[in-house]
Amino acid sequence: MASFVSRLHQAIRTKKTAALVGLDPRWEQLPVRIRRAAEEMYDDPAAAKAAAFEEFCVRLIDVVAPLVPAIKPQAAFFEELGPDGSVALARVIRYGRAQGLIVICDAKRGDIGSTAEAYARAYLAGEDPQAAPYAADALTVNPYLGEDTLQPFVELCQKREAGIYVLVRTSNPGAATFQNHQNSEGQTLYEQVSETVEKLALQAGFDGNYGSIGAVVGATYPRELKDLREKMPHVPLLIPGYGAQGGNAADVAAAFDSAGLGAIVNSSRAINFAFRSPAYAESFGEKQWEAAAEAATRAMICDLAANTPAGQLMLDSKEA
């Protein structure tokens, strides 16, 4: 039995990068050929979209599985398709794991008591891909309802060697509205949440350096990211906001420890739809969308390697 964080860090060492690829299937942006083929196959629009989402994600997984340690499917896009989307999400997660990837389901769930337990059992398969219908290694979780509502997730993480990433400081423009609510000692809400997460990290899947209770901290707020890294020394970080949302490698450099571990950096749109971006559209175009996604993934890996001390470490160990 290996804890979530141990398995994640092993995968990072093997792939020599902390790049995380988000799977964000957006119908309007999918390659036209995938959309048309699905529409010819299914009369029902939801069934067609779900088939296209699955096809797109599976092919994207084939592209990135040799390159990165982990993927992060976004549940919302699948949910929008109803039950057909749920089938596709379950299959995509299973396929990702079968390709040896760590799968973090981005569903931002949260509820009280036995309802939280139900969400945990829905997504946290941990080591055993048969243990949950959406058989992810880890799940993103929303802390608003309170510390007691995180506990059922923490307990299942412990039991199944799974992980969660608790939202601490998100990457969106309006993240500060509530997360920066400041008490009379100057402590923000997100800092208070970070104290709780640090405490919980020591309770589940702790490998001596990190626990299996992580935190989501956006790349778009580099100063807060650096502070939070220091406030949560035992918490693995999931960093959204790199790439399409504006964060760069310098912004995330402080998130890594001296071994190059402790954080994963997500990019979704810039990789998924690289073929639509000015950087790759001309060289590859829509027919070679997978080659464009591969080039964008390699570019991200190189950027993290070249522009973060941790990335340099990984690179050195590769060349050694």
Place this chain on the structure above:
Amino acid sequence: MASFVSRLHQAIRTKKTAALVGLDPRWEQLPVRIRRAAEEMYDDPAAAKAAAFEEFCVRLIDVVAPLVPAIKPQAAFFEELGPDGSVALARVIRYGRAQGLIVICDAKRGDIGSTAEAYARAYLAGEDPQAAPYAADALTVNPYLGEDTLQPFVELCQKREAGIYVLVRTSNPGAATFQNHQNSEGQTLYEQVSETVEKLALQAGFDGNYGSIGAVVGATYPRELKDLREKMPHVPLLIPGYGAQGGNAADVAAAFDSAGLGAIVNSSRAINFAFRSPAYAESFGEKQWEAAAEAATRAMICDLAANTPAGQLMLDSKEA
């Protein structure tokens, strides 16, 4: 076209009660006959459980549809069953609406930008039950990610005459850990969220008295409930925590306006599994679980009518 809050208040006036019945199918607590029949029908455990959940919820809807204005299915229990559960949830929501009930899907979703849009489109059908796969009138939403992340929900509420209920002060024992984070002026996080919700209520489906952007405020904190009612005069409230969680009619009395409107009070377990409670087990027992649920629903309606001024108003208008 009628806004969510108009449709809700019309239903409350027709049924003369603000009682909301939560649908919380918990496998271990379902009537044994429903479980056994489903297990005989399906080899696959998830398919059997989903069939049992649907059967239980449909029969419960038949019991409560003549009595109450609205139901609140809890998404987590369905999600735990994987895609089979999603099919059951979609059907239960559709069935509830077909019986003339307002359906509030309790899924506590929340994400940024276009991801929030996807969740909104998944659940907010509003007036047209064909407009979303999980075709609810309203959805519960988590505000932690920030005001900008509520906006996509608000926009779809406006467009489709749907509603949302934003978590403000939840009913669980640990609700205070983050929600009571207090700034130097003594304002708590939940009070800050309540200011945002009051502002948003004026932006979507406003009927002159209330908007279609609501708030979740627990019955288990009566003082905060009273304060929040005053701080959000145009916000319809969804009040969990009555019944099994310990709140009573006196605790929720302050939530209603002088016309008996502005709030709905939820009870889930105490109605769903009334046949297992000391109060009803002997008179009804498991074979008459629907009669027990009906008795528990009627008891709640009477309790609200007798012990809140608003309920008395409703009762008077019934006798008139």
